[in-house]
Amino acid sequence: MTPLKERLVQLEVLRYNPDTDTEAHFQRYEVMCQEEWVVLDALNKIKADIDPTLNYRWSCHMAVCGSCGMMINGEPKLSCHAFLRSYEGVIRVEPLAHFPVERDLVTAPDDFMEKLKRIKPYIIPKEKKPISEGEYKQTPAQLMKFRQYSMCINCMLCYAACPQYGLTPDFIGPAALTLAHRYNLDSRDGGRKERQEVVATHEGVWECTFVGACSEVCPAHVDPASALQQMKITSSIDWIVEHLVPGGKS
Amino acid sequence: MAKSHKPVVWFPFAAGGTVIAFCIPVIILLTFLAALGHVPPGLSYEKLHAFAASGIGKLVLFGVIALSAWSSAHRLRCTCYDFGLRADTLVATVLYVAAIVGSIAAALFLMRI
Amino acid sequence: MSRRPLVRECPPTTWYFRQPRYLRYMSREITSIFIGAYCVLLVVGLQRLAAGPAAWEGFLTALKSPASIVFQFLCLVAAVYHAATWFNATQKAMPIQIGEDFVPGNLISGAHYAAWAVLSLVVLFLAGVF
Numbered sequence: 001m002t003p004l005k006e007r008l009v010q011l012e013v014l015r016y017n018p019d020t021d022t023e024a025h026f027q028r029y030e031v032m033c034q035e036e037w038v039v040l041d042a043l044n045k046i047k048a049d050i051d052p053t054l055n056y057r058w059s060c061h062m063a064v065c066g067s068c069g070m071m072i073n074g075e076p077k078l079s080c081h082a083f084l085r086s087y088e089g090v091i092r093v094e095p096l097a098h099f100p101v102e103r104d105l106v107t108a109p110d111d112f113m114e115k116l117k118r119i120k121p122y123i124i125p126k127e128k129k130p131i132s133e134g135e136y137k138q139t140p141a142q143l144m145k146f147r148q149y150s151m152c153i154n155c156m157l158c159y160a161a162c163p164q165y166g167l168t169p170d171f172i173g174p175a176a177l178t179l180a181h182r183y184n185l186d187s188r189d190g191g192r193k194e195r196q197e198v199v200a201t202h203e204g205v206w207e208c209t210f211v212g213a214c215s216e217v218c219p220a221h222v223d224p225a226s227a228l229q230q231m232k233i234t235s236s237i238d239w240i241v242e243h244l245v246p247g248g249k250s
Numbered sequence: 251m252a253k254s255h256k257p258v259v260w261f262p263f264a265a266g267g268t269v270i271a272f273c274i275p276v277i278i279l280l281t282f283l284a285a286l287g288h289v290p291p292g293l294s295y296e297k298l299h300a301f302a303a304s305g306i307g308k309l310v311l312f313g314v315i316a317l318s319a320w321s322s323a324h325r326l327r328c329t330c331y332d333f334g335l336r337a338d339t340l341v342a343t344v345l346y347v348a349a350i351v352g353s354i355a356a357a358l359f360l361m362r363i
Numbered sequence: 364m365s366r367r368p369l370v371r372e373c374p375p376t377t378w379y380f381r382q383p384r385y386l387r388y389m390s391r392e393i394t395s396i397f398i399g400a401y402c403v404l405l406v407v408g409l410q411r412l413a414a415g416p417a418a419w420e421g422f423l424t425a426l427k428s429p430a431s432i433v434f435q436f437l438c439l440v441a442a443v444y445h446a447a448t449w450f451n452a453t454q455k456a457m458p459i460q461i462g463e464d465f466v467p468g469n470l471i472s473g474a475h476y477a478a479w480a481v482l483s484l485v486v487l488f489l490a491g492v493f
Contacts, residue, residue, distance in 0.1 A: 166373030292490030334376035
């Protein structure tokens with residue numbers, strides 16, 4: 001059997017202990033890795049063999065759970081999706097940008113969780129009907145209308161990439177707004193006007209300047225940038241109807 | 251938080267951005283050719299004056315200038331913020347007023363033609 | 364267990380140096396300075412046109428200065444870059460669904476490029492360039 005190729009990899013990892021530190025510092029690790037490994041594998045080896053005090057989140061190791069987001073050489077990536085073979089030299093690993101650091105590579109996602117809830121991420125039926133009347137039906141075409149926007153894995157890479165979120169933390173942000181769009185486009189939903197109370201505010205879509213970084217880093221190909229641009233257009237049409245059309249109600 | 255009135259400035263920005271994209275490059279090309287010494291016949295006083303004197307000419311010239319000016323002003327406002335200049339109300343006022351003044355000036359000059 | 368999260372500031376004046384895509388974004392945004400300045404040139408041109416043939420000839424002569432040539436070249440580059448980024452972005456804002464499929468985004472952008480080319484050629488023809 002041919003031996004698997006190995007490679008000595010150097011990682012420069014941000015360390016922060018909230019009990020003892022006031023600032024972060026970097027710690028360099030050298031670890032022997034298999035050629036086909038991802039950064040997460042290297043971190044796991046470090047934790048197992050070198051430094052058990054290193055903290056980071058991970059779960060599925062296949063880019064579907066959204067747990068292992070971090071900055072790898074300054075780029076927001078899922079560490080299970082960042083192949084060592086793509087990198088040369090020392091690999092810099094930092095916690096996801098624009099979020100407070102709890103400990104080492106673990107960030108506090110509280111702001112994101114709160115914003116997800118704020119946009120009402122659930123079906124608000126157009127017409128309520130009792131269970132006895134059966135299910136809400138939907139054609140494949142109606143599903144396709146919003147399906148792309150339902151693929152978000154809440155990994156927060158888009159928030160780390162978005163400079164407007166970095167500069168203006170009040171910004172509701174790509175993933176939350178895209179989720180609102182997902183429900184707005186759902187044929188079973190009638191809650192768009194309700195969500196507009198959040199979406200059409202200054203910290204809603206209007207903070208976005210279409211940098212497009214969010215869509216570039218999204219591992220699930222959700223394309224949040226497109227959702228936000230579409231909502232800018234519908235919000236503008238709403239405004240015209242509300243303010244310029246006689247009898248146009250909000 | 252109340253719904254924003256951003257559409258008031260964003261809608262003309264979007265329209266203007268489209269106008270800039272479609273029309274401005276070829277217009278620059280025309281004046282650029284003139285600058286290089288090959289004045290296109292359409293840029294001669296007689297031809298351009300005749301175009302600007304017509305109703306459609308006035309509409310086209312005003313529309314292109316007004317929308318392009320507004321779109322540039324709005325984008326420049328956002329760019330100033332991106333560069334760290336945080337006095338947004340002041341920047342917005344200066345830039346939007348400049349765009350409006352430019353558009354009014356264009357209208358006045360067109361009416362003299 | 365104490366909870367003292369570390370907050371890392373996003374530097375308001377230098378954040379765009381952190382990733383190449385941010386620099387590309389800023390380049391796109393900066394085109395607005397050139398387009399805005401060119402609009403000033405157009406308004407001045409209108410004033411000269413309204414002031415009579417002599418004033419217009421003066422305007423055309425002023426266009427021939429080296430500074431004006433450099434300025435207009437930069438404006439042309441900026442305008443083309445704006446147009447390209449704008450047309451590439453439009454496909455995101457206007458998804459066209461036919462049945463269960465979507466019209467490919469490149470087709471939508473491509474249609475814009477085609478319309479842009481046709482319009483530009485028509486204008487150049489009407490201006491007597493060819």
